[in-house]
Amino acid sequence: xxxxxxxxxxxxxxxxxxxxxxxxxxxxxxxxxxxxxxxxxxxxxxxxxxxxxxxxxxxxxxxxxxxxxxxxxxxxxxxxxxxxxxxx
Numbered sequence: 001x002x003x004x005x006x007x008x009x010x011x012x013x014x015x016x017x018x019x020x021x022x023x024x025x026x027x028x029x030x031x032x033x034x035x036x037x038x039x040x041x042x043x044x045x046x047x048x049x050x051x052x053x054x055x056x057x058x059x060x061x062x063x064x065x066x067x068x069x070x071x072x073x074x075x076x077x078x079x080x081x082x083x084x085x086x087x088x
Contacts, residue, residue: 018044025051032084039086049083 004010020026029046032038038046053076060066068076 036086039084041084046084050080053080 025047026043029038029043033040041049057068057073057076061068
């Protein structure tokens, strides 16, 4: 990561990427928040709690050949969804 931090304007570019309000994920989370179906957290935090885990699993599957069975994948999907639900 240090090699990227040394690039000119690295932090400005990261900040711009994190503040995109018209991408699909941001729109989905905003609609979910408005309807009370998704927790009122920043879209990046919601991503980390949900889809990022699926991406990490896919990377492990692809690069490390760590296969998950269908039941485990279903549990992971359910837990990642539960992680972004509003607290009762």
